[in-house]
Amino acid sequence: MSANVQNPLDPFRVREDFPILAREVHPGVPLVYLDSAATSQKPARVLDAMNAYYTLQNANIHRGVHTLAEEATASYESARERVAHFIGAASAKEIIYTRNTTESINLVAQSWGRANLKAGDLVILTEMEHHSNLVPWQMLAAQLNFRLAFIPVTSDGLLDLTVYQDLLAQGPKLVSFMHMSNVLGTINPAREMIAAAHAVGAVTLLDGAQSVPHFPVNVQDLDADFLAFSSHKMCGPTGIGILYGKEKLLEAMPPFLGGGDMIKRVRLTGFTANDLPHKFEAGTPAIAEAIGLGAAVDYLQAVGMDAVAAYEHALTEYALERLEEIPGVWVFGPSAEKKGGVAAFMLDDIHPHDIAAILDKHGVAVRAGHHCAMPLHEKFDLPATARASFYIYNTRDEVDKLVHAIYDVKKVFG
Numbered sequence: 001m002s003a004n005v006q007n008p009l010d011p012f013r014v015r016e017d018f019p020i021l022a023r024e025v026h027p028g029v030p031l032v033y034l035d036s037a038a039t040s041q042k043p044a045r046v047l048d049a050m051n052a053y054y055t056l057q058n059a060n061i062h063r064g065v066h067t068l069a070e071e072a073t074a075s076y077e078s079a080r081e082r083v084a085h086f087i088g089a090a091s092a093k094e095i096i097y098t099r100n101t102t103e104s105i106n107l108v109a110q111s112w113g114r115a116n117l118k119a120g121d122l123v124i125l126t127e128m129e130h131h132s133n134l135v136p137w138q139m140l141a142a143q144l145n146f147r148l149a150f151i152p153v154t155s156d157g158l159l160d161l162t163v164y165q166d167l168l169a170q171g172p173k174l175v176s177f178m179h180m181s182n183v184l185g186t187i188n189p190a191r192e193m194i195a196a197a198h199a200v201g202a203v204t205l206l207d208g209a210q211s212v213p214h215f216p217v218n219v220q221d222l223d224a225d226f227l228a229f230s231s232h233k234m235c236g237p238t239g240i241g242i243l244y245g246k247e248k249l250l251e252a253m254p255p256f257l258g259g260g261d262m263i264k265r266v267r268l269t270g271f272t273a274n275d276l277p278h279k280f281e282a283g284t285p286a287i288a289e290a291i292g293l294g295a296a297v298d299y300l301q302a303v304g305m306d307a308v309a310a311y312e313h314a315l316t317e318y319a320l321e322r323l324e325e326i327p328g329v330w331v332f333g334p335s336a337e338k339k340g341g342v343a344a345f346m347l348d349d350i351h352p353h354d355i356a357a358i359l360d361k362h363g364v365a366v367r368a369g370h371h372c373a374m375p376l377h378e379k380f381d382l383p384a385t386a387r388a389s390f391y392i393y394n395t396r397d398e399v400d401k402l403v404h405a406i407y408d409v410k411k412v413f414g
């Protein structure tokens with residue numbers, strides 16, 4: 001049940017914790033899972049924790065005084081404490097459970113945004129954002145009439161921070177950006193960008209969907225006002241995400257969704273909102289998923305986030321070296337030292353969907369498409385890319401299999 005603790009990380013020992021990695025995807029063809037940026041695989045300890053909840057504790061939370069309800073509530077809240085500790089939050093009150101990163105960002109837009117943004121205001125985003133950090137602001141801007149401005153992406157896949165400085169001089173109310181790009185792999189200088197935003201009085205939202213699973217992220221060190229991330233990309237289940245917010249900001253924000261659990265008192269004429277964090281958690285939440293997330297956090301902490309980051313960095317360096325050896329391969333984004341474990345690539349003029357379909361015959365799972373970053377692809381005039389993404393259970397041998405399979409794609413297309 002326990003994580004294979006090690007430092008440095010040994011991927012072969014890690015792999016033993018993930019039952020799915022033992023399967024074949026076609027007869028005699030083992031799975032080479034290179035799609036963890038879309039969703040990670042889950043270790044047995046996460047599956048076991050969720051199964052144990054349903055088998056032994058299943059009850060609704062915060063409502064009953066019976067033993068099962070008390071145990072389920074304790075498990076649910078204990079997971080929140082562990083998530084708070086994992087990202088260095090000052091208190092578990094600052095951890096709001098949502099459904100995913102997307103909902104976390106929508107919560108900030110609909111609650112903080114509606115209360116604080118008005119016509120003529122400026123919100124800064126970047127050209128590399130995932131649709132989750134574009135569309136909620138576009139929807140709100142259309143209603144409230146504030147302006148959106150975008151930090152450009154340079155040809156080498158970095159944010160143009162000179163333009164950022166110019167935009168900051170216009171006095172934005174909010175700066176919302178991704179910590180690590182799900183396409184370019186770029187790791188943005190979050191601490192510096194947040195400090196610069198604070199210097200002009202702007203609030204900051206960091207999209208940590210691709211950072212929190214892959215390297216140590218400490219909200220107090222970064223001084224992030226909000227941080228959004230998803231359990232399913234960090235060894236946990238789908239259906240649960242996290243919004244971290246500084247207590248002072250969350251206290252001042254109106255509730256997002258209304259209903260049970262988010263209230264202290266309801267009269268026919270109105271209601272009094274509950275205390276944090278429950279004010280933002282309306283209705284029966286994803287209880288088993290929160291418990292699974294708690295187990296995922298325990299797992300990653302046992303492996304060690306420094307070890308995770310170091311291992312993935314070395315593997316990504318190796319993968320980029322090997323990919324760039326292949327004639328006709330072009331990898332999108334910056335060089336390895338500025339990049340996390342993502343390699344989005346083009347191969348000759350072969351459509352990425354065809355690449356992905358042939359790789360699948362070799363058991364190699366990659367994602368093909370725009371990866372929910374259409375504006376970024378459009379900027380570079382790319383209809384789509386094929387993307388391999390790495391996590392703690394991937395090995396050099398799997399990178400070699402990817403490379404071998406790409407040569408087969410070249411062969412098929414002559």
Ligand code: C6P
Pocket residue numbers: 037038039100101102103130132133178180181182207209210230241367371372
């Ligand atoms: N990116 C990918 O394959 P959700 O779907 O809400 O859990 O996460 C949204 C999201 C937000 N920001 C970034 C940087 C992301 O990478 C994602 C999810 C997946 O790249 C699915 S589109």
